[in-house]
Amino acid sequence: MTTAATGASSALDLPDYAPVPPSSLGPALNDQGYYVGRVERNLYWVTDGTYQSAFLTTRDGVVLFDAPPTIGHNLRRAVDEIAAAEGVTNSVTHLVYSHHHDDHAGASSLFDSDVVRIGHEETRQLLLRDNNATRPAPEVTFQDRYTLEVGGERVELAWHGPNHSPDNIFIHFPDHDALMLVDIVNPGWVPINNLNLSEDVPGYIQAPATALGYPWKHFIGGHLGRLGNRDDIQVHQQYIADIEASARQVLTTVDPTRYFVKYGPNVWAAVRTYFVELANRAAAPVIAKYTGVLAAADVEGPPPRS
Numbered sequence: 001m002t003t004a005a006t007g008a009s010s011a012l013d014l015p016d017y018a019p020v021p022p023s024s025l026g027p028a029l030n031d032q033g034y035y036v037g038r039v040e041r042n043l044y045w046v047t048d049g050t051y052q053s054a055f056l057t058t059r060d061g062v063v064l065f066d067a068p069p070t071i072g073h074n075l076r077r078a079v080d081e082i083a084a085a086e087g088v089t090n091s092v093t094h095l096v097y098s099h100h101h102d103d104h105a106g107a108s109s110l111f112d113s114d115v116v117r118i119g120h121e122e123t124r125q126l127l128l129r130d131n132n133a134t135r136p137a138p139e140v141t142f143q144d145r146y147t148l149e150v151g152g153e154r155v156e157l158a159w160h161g162p163n164h165s166p167d168n169i170f171i172h173f174p175d176h177d178a179l180m181l182v183d184i185v186n187p188g189w190v191p192i193n194n195l196n197l198s199e200d201v202p203g204y205i206q207a208p209a210t211a212l213g214y215p216w217k218h219f220i221g222g223h224l225g226r227l228g229n230r231d232d233i234q235v236h237q238q239y240i241a242d243i244e245a246s247a248r249q250v251l252t253t254v255d256p257t258r259y260f261v262k263y264g265p266n267v268w269a270a271v272r273t274y275f276v277e278l279a280n281r282a283a284a285p286v287i288a289k290y291t292g293v294l295a296a297a298d299v300e301g302p303p304p305r306s
């Protein structure tokens, strides 16, 4: 492709969207492109503004939770920075996978081959299938629950059924008032691309209620630039409930007849145009309600007219 084909002028044709609410943004990144902060006590989180990882420093080593490739080598820098400041070992001894997806696990191979990788048994199966050297399969696996104890610290891992992916787990830090649940709720933002590309939509819709069933104050959602709180989960639940209610409402009000009359034997054309109309009508009131509340509320709807 030539430079001319991707010239800057084509950007002028791209649609405009509502500004990101300031409350959806997180702390500024440093010169190396990351931010590392304390969640509580010796639990820390790292972000590049789009992806999030977390780590626990202990007297026996550092436990890392996810290794997004966009943060990549900055994970090591963040761990080194905190370990030096706290006077503890910077040796990463354990790596917990939230789920098998490359965008949260693809920097796993940056850590020593003798790190202990932990994940759901389905994560192991999916990573063995994917056979990607950047994401070695976990050697330590569990089916429903696993208590990880390292250097006097405790983390509770649990699988509550499929949601975003078949293997996505809940990572509870009972002594740090925190929960890590990735690719379900994006604090301050709407989900991207059909509920964060979820494979099991009923499971995805149920997961925030399961999250609220745990005691915690700090939420690590795996995406965007800030941590979440319990209010963020409730706003997300209301947003999803509003989509569901709006969708049910348009199903009873949009008459499909004219699409089938227009396209005759081409039933796929009728179904497609009918579905687009349903989606646009269902989305409109939800976009209006959440624009200015959740970032990108207008992005998932029909492209705005310029």
Ligand SMILES: [Zn+2]
Pocket (backbone or CB within 6 Å): 099, 101, 104, 164, 165, 183
């Ligand atoms: Zn994912």
